[in-house]
Amino acid sequence: MADAQILGHQVRQIIPTPEPMAHIDTRDQPSMRSQANGYGNVEAGQVERLGTDAVRQWRLDAGSCGEWRKNAERYLNLAAQNSGDDERDPVWEGAADINYPILSTAVNQFVARAGPELIKGDKVVGVKVFSPPAMKPAEAAKDMPQPQSPEQAAQAQQAMAQMQAQAQQASAALDAKNARAERVKHYLNFLIFYRMDSWEEESDLLLLQASAIGSGAKKVYIGERGLKSDFLSSTCLTVHNDTQSIYTCPRITQDFPVYPYEIEDRKRAGLYRDIVLPSVSDDPEKPRTFIEQHRLDDLDGDGLAEPYIVTVDVETQQTMRVEPAFNTDDIMIDDATGKVLRINRWLPFAWFTFLPDPRGRFYGLGLGALLDSITDSVDTPAPPRSRAAASSALACGCKARAKGARSSSGLANIRCFPRRARTCEQPSGSARCRTHRP
DSSP states (O other): OEEEEETTEEEEEOOOOOSSOOOOOOTTSOBTTTOOOGGGGSOHHHHHHHHHHHHHHHHHHHHHTHHHHHHHHHHHHHHTTOOOOTTSOOSSTTOOOOOOOHHHHHHHHHHHHHHHHHOBTTBOOOOOOOOOOOOOHHHHHHTSOOOOSHHHHHHHHHHHHHHHHHHHHHHHHHHHHHHHHHHHHHHHHHHHHHTSTTHHHHHHHHHHHHHHHSEEEEEEEEETTEEEEEEEETTSEEOOTTOSOTTTOSOEEEEEEEOHHHHHHHHHTTSSOOOOOOOOSSOTTOOEEEEEEEEEEOSSOSSSOEEEEEEEETTTTEEEEEEESOOGGGEEEOTTTOOEEEEOOOOOEEEEESBOOTTOOSSOBOHHHHTHHHHHHHHSOOOHHHHHHHHHTSOOEEEEEEOSOOOTTSSOOOOOOTTOEEEEEEOTTOOOOOOOOO
16 A cells, blocks of 8 residues: 655555565576676677677668668658658649548557457456366266176275365365466566556557557566566567577667766666767767677687677777676586586567568568558559549639630630639630630
């Protein structure tokens, strides 16, 4: 229960408490607070190489999905009704220039329908218990042969008693599983809605953007205030477009802006290296572009690449932080030979795809790609033949005036505009005037 003083009134906010109390053990989970910087045991040359390689490989991956990213930015602009075609030629002077909100309407309709189906009040987590169906003693008795002697009857009665005891044990075990499932579901819903900041708002943004451009992501990690689940635009999360799964991709890069005061705070907290970054703008508060790359690299020279998280300043390619993306429990060792088989890495990203790309590429398709040609055809200025058809429906023409000026063909060349009448000069006695449409 939490109390708050608002505008002189005592307001009491009641937060439900899960019963029984649950706890998530985060002692062995990677954390931006608790993980020590890995560059303490890395040579200086390797630290600088990591920054250079991370930026270069990030740009290589970005080049593989450059076309998708360009289209995604255009679809986001269309969904926001920012078409960017203000300079296109109008059909005629003063004609209306309308961009129909086809994509905006489609995306909002999807979110309006999908949101309530996925998030029902403060419940989003459901738990299913898998248990083999229990044999009922009454049904089992039908399959037993009829006893032919008192000894067989006693054995059958003893067997029935054993089956009833087993059924009671199985029912008690199933009830315990169901009770545990309810506790887990209750606690996770409590954690998501009452302990994680802005989870519902960012989930709405995920539905909105993923439906528009085809993909979206969330980053789940332990932050300073506990468990966090941040929305990430797929335009800021870069992998090679030919990869099959984010969970098997050897290199994943997130680019994000960082303000100078945030860099200084993280330096003082020991999260970033204490190095001086040259200014890149006249504005001292302009954010810098950092990348956080989850990569595999053999820093200890044992022939096996270990998973690391490398944070780099893009402008200077300076490595700001290196941390391992694994702990001792993630190292798989062959008990017979003592050889390290592999190292499981910690991956904080959850990837969501609206529609898979039929070409098998990583980034998906959204409503923007599906409605692209329709949107272009509706918003494109009318071609000449359509212009003539449109103009024929508008009132325009000429008013005759008796005067002698004519062209060499005997007709006056008059240009007409929609909803305007021009005065044309006709010779005396002439009763007709030929009009032509724009």
